[in-house]
Amino acid sequence: METPNPGTECSCGCTKDAQAVPTGLSSITPFILSSPLDIKEDVPCCGAPAGPPASPYEKAGYSICPYVDGFVTIGQDSVPRVKTRLSPKDHVSTILARSNIGRNTYNVAPGLYATGNPNGESPVLVTANFKLSFDHLRRELQGVHAWILVLDTRGINVWCAAGKGTFGTDELVNRLKRSRLSSIITHKKIILPQLGATGVSAKQVKKQSGFSVIWGPVHCRDIKNFLGQNMSADKKMRTVTFSLTERLVLIPVEVAILLKPAAIFFLATLFVSGIGPHFYSLPAIINRGLPALATLTMGIIAGAALTPALLDRLPGTAFSVKGIISGVALSFPTALILAGFTGVTGVLGLVLVATAISSYLAMNFTGSTPFTSPTGVEKEMKRFIPVQLCATVLGALFWLISAF
Amino acid sequence: METFRYIQGVSTLKLDSETCIGCGECTRVCPHAVFELTDKKAAIMDKDACMECGACALNCPVDAITVSPGVGCAAYIIQSWLKGPSKATCSTP
Numbered sequence A: 001m002e003t004p005n006p007g008t009e010c011s012c013g014c015t016k017d018a019q020a021v022p023t024g025l026s027s028i029t030p031f032i033l034s035s036p037l038d039i040k041e042d043v044p045c046c047g048a049p050a051g052p053p054a055s056p057y058e059k060a061g062y063s064i065c066p067y068v069d070g071f072v073t074i075g076q077d078s079v080p081r082v083k084t085r086l087s088p089k090d091h092v093s094t095i096l097a098r099s100n101i102g103r104n105t106y107n108v109a110p111g112l113y114a115t116g117n118p119n120g121e122s123p124v125l126v127t128a129n130f131k132l133s134f135d136h137l138r139r140e141l142q143g144v145h146a147w148i149l150v151l152d153t154r155g156i157n158v159w160c161a162a163g164k165g166t167f168g169t170d171e172l173v174n175r176l177k178r179s180r181l182s183s184i185i186t187h188k189k190i191i192l193p194q195l196g197a198t199g200v201s202a203k204q205v206k207k208q209s210g211f212s213v214i215w216g217p218v219h220c221r222d223i224k225n226f227l228g229q230n231m232s233a234d235k236k237m238r239t240v241t242f243s244l245t246e247r248l249v250l251i252p253v254e255v256a257i258l259l260k261p262a263a264i265f266f267l268a269t270l271f272v273s274g275i276g277p278h279f280y281s282l283p284a285i286i287n288r289g290l291p292a293l294a295t296l297t298m299g300i301i302a303g304a305a306l307t308p309a310l311l312d313r314l315p316g317t318a319f320s321v322k323g324i325i326s327g328v329a330l331s332f333p334t335a336l337i338l339a340g341f342t343g344v345t346g347v348l349g350l351v352l353v354a355t356a357i358s359s360y361l362a363m364n365f366t367g368s369t370p371f372t373s374p375t376g377v378e379k380e381m382k383r384f385i386p387v388q389l390c391a392t393v394l395g396a397l398f399w400l401i402s403a404f
Numbered sequence B: 001m002e003t004f005r006y007i008q009g010v011s012t013l014k015l016d017s018e019t020c021i022g023c024g025e026c027t028r029v030c031p032h033a034v035f036e037l038t039d040k041k042a043a044i045m046d047k048d049a050c051m052e053c054g055a056c057a058l059n060c061p062v063d064a065i066t067v068s069p070g071v072g073c074a075a076y077i078i079q080s081w082l083k084g085p086s087k088a089t090c091s092t093p
Helices: A088-098 A133-136 A160-162 A167-178 A194-198 A203-207 A219-228 A243-249 A250-257 A261-271 A283-288 A287-311 A321-370 A374-401 B024-031 B055-060 B074-082
Strands: A028-034 A066-074 A076-084 A111-114 A124-128 A145-153 A191-192 A212-215 B034-037 B041-044
Touching: A088 A133, A124 A133, A133 A145, A133 A219, A145 A167, A160 A194, A167 A203, A191 A194, A194 B024, A203 A212, A243 A287, A250 A287, A250 A321, A261 A283, A261 A287, A261 A374, A283 A287, A283 A374, A287 A321, A321 A374, A321 B074, A374 B074, B024 B034, B024 B055, B041 B055
Parallel strands: A076 A111, A124 A145, A124 A191, A191 A212
Antiparallel strands: A028 A066, A066 A076, A111 A145, B034 B041
8 A cells, every 4th residue: 555645746836646635525525626715804913914715625745736626525535626628837838848848747646537527427537647648638528527547657648658568557457446446436447548558458457457448539539429429439539640730749849859969960060071171170160061050950850840741742651761852852952052162072971961860860750650560660770770871971971071 | 541651561460360259359449440340250451551559469358469569669679779678768758
């Protein structure tokens, strides 16, 4: 039996324990935090007037998360009820997480939550404790009375966590026990996101906990229809998509994680660009270095942004090939215009390095897609990493030679 | 997803029709509609759409499906080459 986590700070500044509230009320009693309190206040003897009294759900060492707007008391348990409308702060933090800022601490406390006024018959929806996953789910539950069971996936989304095993059978069985769900609901069914099936064995969950897993839709946006259709998903709900919008939202993270390695690579490029017939030339760092940086930047944009955006339009099945095509398309005109004075050798050198970068980054985008198989990715890597390495070495040599 | 096709003819997915009891669980967990139920048995309809996530094999009640499951992520595979599979992670959550 583990003791509740006594008040660790979460990313929103609140403390992390989904059920850090007193228990003891016997019926289902929703408590709204924002309810006006009709308290007659004594006239203060000095200073500002006294604020409202503490809510009965406050507990020493804990504070209530901003996405919780009340508590549902059922039997011996008080369960935090979450808002189904995202606040401006939620939207800002989503943008930051999508830009790789504060992403590593972007999680919610695992445990049981509620939306609306659920009772023992209400459905139970399971999700990950990555706040984006949690927000995606709750915003689709307006007007739905349901329980949300949040698993501890270490702040990682359902799909990735299922692949890593943290959205898995053991965590689910453990969380079911810790949340005392069997004493709250009368049925024995839990709805899991379909993409969690990579990590969860429904058979083992049934065996170890007695709960039956119902596979929900892939996307939270279908959850209301799914519930309305007597908890059955059609083929469309069961199939993953990878639309332009779904690809575009991934690009900021792709670019953000490159900033540090790109800075180091750029410094090295500037240094190499200074090497010339007079051993080392400071003006060459500017004259040759800046066009080189512009061309390499085009390689990064081609691999990390253009290839994901045009993934379905670029020819080739291997992502590395798509990266080569977009890399040449962006870096060749840039090198020709800005570094044309370095001749064929210089332009070729820059295009080779920029295209190798683009091809490598495009290949890395396989990890962000929902359709690349590990066997396929490994085959692609074995074929194209040697090509990318050769192009980089040759390109760097050509660039050096072009100075002489 | 039929607009996206990755490298063909590589999937390690296999289905033993003899063992299959036709429960349809594989059709419910596969995110690429690889399986269909025909004549009370599951059949692999689109093997090249398989991304080897392993959901079907993990959830088949009679272990009729085998696949070498993994993460189709180049960053993860590079790390598993360099550090070993147990320490490999994707670069982003």
